[in-house]
Structure formats: structure tokens, C-alpha cells
Amino acid sequence: MCSSDLMDSGVLSGFYGSPGAQFLGGPKVREFEERWIDRFGYRHAISVNSGTSGLTAAVGAVGVGPGDEVICSPYTMSASATCVLFYGGVPVFADIDPETMCLGPRSIARRITPRTKAILVVHLFGRAAPMSEIVALARRHGLKVIEDAAQAPGAVHGGRPVGALGDIGVFSLNYHKHIHTGEGGVIVTDNDELADRCRMIRNHGENVIEASGLADISNLIGANYRLTEMQAAIGIEQLSRLDEILALRRDLARRVSGRLAGAPGLKTFSDAGSLGHAYYVYDLKFDATAMGLAREDFATAVNAELPVPVTSDDLPLQCGYVKPLYLNPVYQRRIAIGREGFPFTCRAEAQLDYAPGLCPVAERMHGRELMLSFLVRDPLTPRDVDDFADAVAKVVEHRADLQDRQWARLRKSA
Numbered sequence: 001m002c003s004s005d006l007m008d009s010g011v012l013s014g015f016y017g018s019p020g021a022q023f024l025g026g027p028k029v030r031e032f033e034e035r036w037i038d039r040f041g042y043r044h045a046i047s048v049n050s051g052t053s054g055l056t057a058a059v060g061a062v063g064v065g066p067g068d069e070v071i072c073s074p075y076t077m078s079a080s081a082t083c084v085l086f087y088g089g090v091p092v093f094a095d096i097d098p099e100t101m102c103l104g105p106r107s108i109a110r111r112i113t114p115r116t117k118a119i120l121v122v123h124l125f126g127r128a129a130p131m132s133e134i135v136a137l138a139r140r141h142g143l144k145v146i147e148d149a150a151q152a153p154g155a156v157h158g159g160r161p162v163g164a165l166g167d168i169g170v171f172s173l174n175y176h177k178h179i180h181t182g183e184g185g186v187i188v189t190d191n192d193e194l195a196d197r198c199r200m201i202r203n204h205g206e207n208v209i210e211a212s213g214l215a216d217i218s219n220l221i222g223a224n225y226r227l228t229e230m231q232a233a234i235g236i237e238q239l240s241r242l243d244e245i246l247a248l249r250r251d252l253a254r255r256v257s258g259r260l261a262g263a264p265g266l267k268t269f270s271d272a273g274s275l276g277h278a279y280y281v282y283d284l285k286f287d288a289t290a291m292g293l294a295r296e297d298f299a300t301a302v303n304a305e306l307p308v309p310v311t312s313d314d315l316p317l318q319c320g321y322v323k324p325l326y327l328n329p330v331y332q333r334r335i336a337i338g339r340e341g342f343p344f345t346c347r348a349e350a351q352l353d354y355a356p357g358l359c360p361v362a363e364r365m366h367g368r369e370l371m372l373s374f375l376v377r378d379p380l381t382p383r384d385v386d387d388f389a390d391a392v393a394k395v396v397e398h399r400a401d402l403q404d405r406q407w408a409r410l411r412k413s414a
Contacts, residue, residue, distance in 0.1 A: 006233050015226045017204035019211040024199065028232035033186075035239055040161045042188040044195035047232060048202055051150045051172030053225035054185035055083035058168045059118070060219035061197035062144040064089040067346030068117035070146075073103050074324040075362040076122040080148045081325050085336045087219060088343040089117065090352065093326050095359040099270065101283065101370075102129035105137055107359075112137075115347060118144040123152035123162050125372075126249075126278030127271060131157045131165040138166070146170070150185075151280035153178050154246045163188040168198070173231075178245050178278065179238035181231040202226060249279035249376040252385055256282055256375055259389035263396055265291025265298075266371075282373045285365075291396075292403050295319050295368065298395060301402055305391035316388050317373055320366040326354040 006012075006028060014026015024030065029047055036045035048054045064070060066088030072081040074093040081091040094111045097104035101124045108119060119138050121129045131147075138145045145166025149155070153171050155162045163169035168191065171177075173184030187198050196214060199205075205212070205222035214220070227235075257268045267285040271277050286295045293301075299317045306316050330336055331354040334344040344352060357363070375385050395402070 006229060012230050013226065013228045015203055017207050017222070017224075019208045023203060023208060025203075025226065026229045026232075028229040028236070029227055032227075032232040032235045032239070035236055036186055036188070039239060039242070040163065040188070042161075042164045043190040044188065044192070046187040046189075046195060046198045046202060047227040047235070048185045048187060048225040049227055049231075050183050050225075051148075051170055051174060051185040052079040052083065053202075053223070054170035054172075054187045055079055055120075055146070055148060056086050056223075057198045057201040057225060058146050058170055058187055058194075059083050059089065059120075060087050060201050061194045062118055062146065062167060063216070063218060064117050065218065066343055067115065069113060069115045069347075070117055071103075071108055071111050071119045072325075073120070073122045073124070074326055074359045075101065075321065075366065076124055076148065076325070077150070077322065078325060078328070080120060080122050082330070082336075084120070085330075085343060088337075088346060090115075090343055090347065091325075091331075092116070092352075093324070093354070093359055095361045096124075096365070097130070098285075098361050098365060098369075100127055100129060101125060101365070102127065103134065104361075105130060105133040108134065109137060112141055112143070116141065116143060118146055119166075120146045120148060121166065122148040122150075123155055123278075125283050126152045126155055126280040127269075128152065128155045128157035128162050128276060131162070135166055144168075150174075150177065152278045154242060155278040156276040164190050167191060168194050173235060173238075178249075178280070179235070179242055181227070181234045181238065184227050184231050184235060245378065246278060248378055250275065250277065252376040252380065252382065253277070253279050253282055255382055255385045256373065256389070259385060260284070260392065263392060265289075265293075265396075266392070279376045282376045284371050284373070285369045286371050288368065292399055295371065297402060298399075299371065301395045302388070302391045305394055306387060316375060316391075317371055320370050321372060323366055324359055324362045326358055327356065 016022040033045040064087045068089045069092045070084040070089050072091045084091045092111050094107040147169035149163045149169050150172035168189040171186045173181040200220045201222050202225040205220040265287045302317050334341050
């Protein structure tokens, strides 16, 4: 996987945090970035040591500062919003569309204020957000668009890969993503200035400001977000497998959709099996009334029919994803950086709303309707999909017995 010349050289990181050629990293880092550009067609690819680092750099690069508002999805991994806090920005949560699980353009429009600086879109579960509408909305209001494509390498919208449909995007190379380097990430953009700013933030930009020639030096106090030569070498090999991985996931997704078609109380999404979908996971909607069972009881019964997983992360069927982000203590208590409420206090006149009920679709999907399966991931096979579908069919067939047990449990707890 890693070339012997890299190991023999002993040079496992090629970066220097000072002006010169090695400010941009070593040969493997540069090769990996070029391979990413060749694969997807972006103008720039900037490797970083995690998707979180990439999001933070992207927020800094577009110029978010204290008190600026960034519209975020409430239903995603926490870093998709906390990255805003590091530059003193304030996340403002808009609701998701139940048909895409991504930010809905109409909900975004209702959250735009004179303080809004950017929109941070998440392509959740590998499904592309409605970028044409979102970008058009952003352009009308003079806003930047950041794409969190951590779960969506290879996802397509309007015939173009996600990532640079807005102004700047970020992919993750964390170990459970489609391809990985253990930890890592890639920032992509077609904008030369944003690319330069991200490279500065990645690698102690304060040391090279004079040599850079950049006029706007805001947010260029850099960090160490650098990818190692070892990780880049792994990334080169992993990237060569991406098309194979996507094909497998899409094939398995089509098989899941076909086997679950017609099951009462289960609804697959309309894009199931789509070539534009990258399938980080397979998601579906649960209707407790149609099924006659509580969602959690249904998942427990299905999982009981299958081999015991190694960890809870390996469960074939899970309920919900993460609770809406604004319900976490950071937002409920408005304590992020320091103890005095920064950056939430930057806009004393703003009425920041993080109350339960803020995003009813996200709360409904998490609490009642959304189910997730990891059946689309290697090394799972069509046989695993069939075993899962057979388990679902068995539970559906015997759900009357489960209903009786459910009612007995409720009576006992009353």
C-alpha cells in the first residue's frame, strides 16, 4: 500500500511552516491532491488531517468572524456546526427536507438575516443536497456556500460532483468513510483565493503572510492541519478504489430497496439505488401506525433474527442518527469558548433560538421515523442483504405477536 521508497526515505512528513516549496507539503501529499483533482475535476484540492480541520479552515477562508451567522443543518455530525464557533461565528439552524434529509431551501430562506455570512450545507448519508436552489438563494443574498461532503465522495448533483458546487467543500478520510487514510480530509474549491487562504490556515499561515501577497489577512493565523506523507500514500491507493466501492454500495442499495418494496410501514427514499447517490449508509422511513409496532421494538426484533454484531455500530438496523445539534449543551447553555458565552454574546440584539421544536422535521425524523442500515458497506454482500430482508419479512409476518408483547409491557409499566 505504501511504497518502499517512502518508508526507506524516513521522510514521513514533507511540510515546513515557512516560505518555500515545502510550505505545500511533500511529494506524496502533492501527488494525492493532484489525483483528487484529476478524479473529480476541481480546480484545487488541499489535503488536511481531518474533515473537521477542513471545515474549520473553510469557515475561516470565507471570512467568518465574531458575530457572523452561518446557517447550518441541525441533523449531522457536530463538527458541521462547531467549526463555525472557532472563528466567533454563530450557527443558525434551518430545518431539513424530509425527502432528502438535507437542508431545505425554503427553511434556509427563513433564517437569512443581515448578519448571515454563509450557508453550510451537508450532503447527508451520501445524498446530494438541492444545490442549484441553495446556490441561487445564496447568490441573491451575497452569501458564501460551504459544502460538507464528508459522507458523499462521488455523489452528483446536476451532472457535477458535489464539493465545489458552492464556493468551497470538504471531504473526510476518517476510517469509516468510503475511503480513508486513518484520519484525514480534503478541501476542494474552484476559487484561487479561497484555495490560497486554506493552504495558509492549514500550515501556520502567519509565518508566510508577507511572502503570500494576500491583501486580506483576516483569519490567517494558521494551525497544523497537515496530512502526512504516509497518509497521502494510503490516500492515493484508496482513491483508486473509489469507483469500485461506489458501484458496490449502489448495487447493494438497489437490492435492499427491491427486497423491502411493499413492506408495510417501511418507505424507501425516491433516489434509492441512484447513480448520483454515494451511500454512506442506507436510510429509510418508518411508520409506526402502518407497522403496528414502535420503531425501537421493530429494530430490536429484526436485529434479533440476525447474527450478533461485534459492536453496536455493526447493528444492521438503527433508530435515528444523532439528536438535533441545537439540543446539545453547547447551544442550550450557550457556552462554547471561555465561560462568558462567546461567541453567542457577540450579537446581544439577536434572538438566538435553540429551543426544542426549532426544527420539527429533524426532531420528527430522529425521534420517530428515520432508520439506518449499514448493509451497503463492504465487506457485506447480497447474501447479507437477503438475510436482512428475510428478517424484516419474518418480523412483519409475526408483528401481531409482538404487538401483544408491546401492550403487555405497557400495561405492566402503567
